[in-house]
Amino acid sequence: MSASSPANIIIAYLGPPSSYTHQATVDSFRAPKYTLRDELSIRDVFDAVQSSSASFGVVPFENSSNGAVLHTLDLLIDREEAFPDIHICGEVFMDVQHCLLGYVSQSFSSDNKDLQSSGSSGSATPTSSIPFPKEPRSKPMTDLRHVKRIYSHPQAFGQCEAFLSTYLKGVERHEVSSTSKAATIVAEDRDKSGAEAAISSRLAADVHHLAVLAKGVQDVEDNTTRFLIIQRGPVCHDIQNLLPEKFQMTNGFRLKKKALIAFNIDHGTQGALANALLVFKKHSLNLTSINSRPSRIRPWHYIFLVEVEGEREFDDPDLLHLALQELDTVTEGNKWLGCWVDRFGVNAGQ
Numbered sequence: 001m002s003a004s005s006p007a008n009i010i011i012a013y014l015g016p017p018s019s020y021t022h023q024a025t026v027d028s029f030r031a032p033k034y035t036l037r038d039e040l041s042i043r044d045v046f047d048a049v050q051s052s053s054a055s056f057g058v059v060p061f062e063n064s065s066n067g068a069v070l071h072t073l074d075l076l077i078d079r080e081e082a083f084p085d086i087h088i089c090g091e092v093f094m095d096v097q098h099c100l101l102g103y104v105s106q107s108f109s110s111d112n113k114d115l116q117s118s119g120s121s122g123s124a125t126p127t128s129s130i131p132f133p134k135e136p137r138s139k140p141m142t143d144l145r146h147v148k149r150i151y152s153h154p155q156a157f158g159q160c161e162a163f164l165s166t167y168l169k170g171v172e173r174h175e176v177s178s179t180s181k182a183a184t185i186v187a188e189d190r191d192k193s194g195a196e197a198a199i200s201s202r203l204a205a206d207v208h209h210l211a212v213l214a215k216g217v218q219d220v221e222d223n224t225t226r227f228l229i230i231q232r233g234p235v236c237h238d239i240q241n242l243l244p245e246k247f248q249m250t251n252g253f254r255l256k257k258k259a260l261i262a263f264n265i266d267h268g269t270q271g272a273l274a275n276a277l278l279v280f281k282k283h284s285l286n287l288t289s290i291n292s293r294p295s296r297i298r299p300w301h302y303i304f305l306v307e308v309e310g311e312r313e314f315d316d317p318d319l320l321h322l323a324l325q326e327l328d329t330v331t332e333g334n335k336w337l338g339c340w341v342d343r344f345g346v347n348a349g350q
């Protein structure tokens, strides 16, 4: 059966199961209409969609406290031209509450009434570069002296700095492809000595039979990750009808829409970047973010990614066409990466 047959719409997502991407995907693409397939890396999700072995893919894009997922940006700008047909067709916002998962140590559990004996005062140590470190929001629920290695996705480490630098200072960190992969590794710790722990989700604790050693370990209470839905081909393509209704562009005439565009400019021309940005202003496309990634062609030369939002402009292809034509005249090259219905303020599942 082909990936886009109505009875079998395959959605590839960054796994293994119980990753945050999985949770965002389950909430948006419900069985039996959709079949979810986990992939080991964000690149594998792009590959699955580009090769049409999946109709859609779900990947993390940015976090409200730690910023862009660089790996996703790099795959979108596609320096190697491996993903020429990938377009964004939707977004999902999800609240992310991290936990520290592992094992409760038998040797330390008897004296865990006093958690300060975990070797920490509960305050982060000031250093010359960070004289006033952020206080962690939560305390461990058990002694952590047995933890020698922590596994997680780099984004999750970035979101939990205060807790880690207070209660697990100097403990080796291992970056892996997702938080659920981290939980899988810890669950495989054969002697259950508790030397390994993962920053992962509450769901991953249940799936992998791990103990929750601390809850809500991210630096900020309101910690939201935005995920992108990707498809093969431009958004006007028939494949849009296979998406859940809330993501379909035609569903919301006059709904706010967003788009992502990548471009490069002649860095030697004065005002080149400003001129490119002015095109969006002129065409009433409100710029909401700008990211840059090294071009890897010349040092200190960047590819820019801008996100724009608008209403009428997206419902009239001629208006967009005009804006892009004008962008052609002030950039050295640009790539339309898709447009989608704005879901800001709407949680996954709604």
Ligand SMILES: O=C(O)C(=O)C[C@]1(C(=O)O)C=C[C@@H](O)C=C1
Residues within 6 Å of the ligand: 014, 018, 019, 020, 021, 022, 060, 061, 062, 063, 069, 096, 153, 155, 156, 177, 178, 179, 180, 225
């Ligand atoms: O590792 C996961 O569980 C993911 O889905 C990836 C990811 C990310 O890359 O941002 C998703 C949400 C959290 O912000 C941390 C990690």
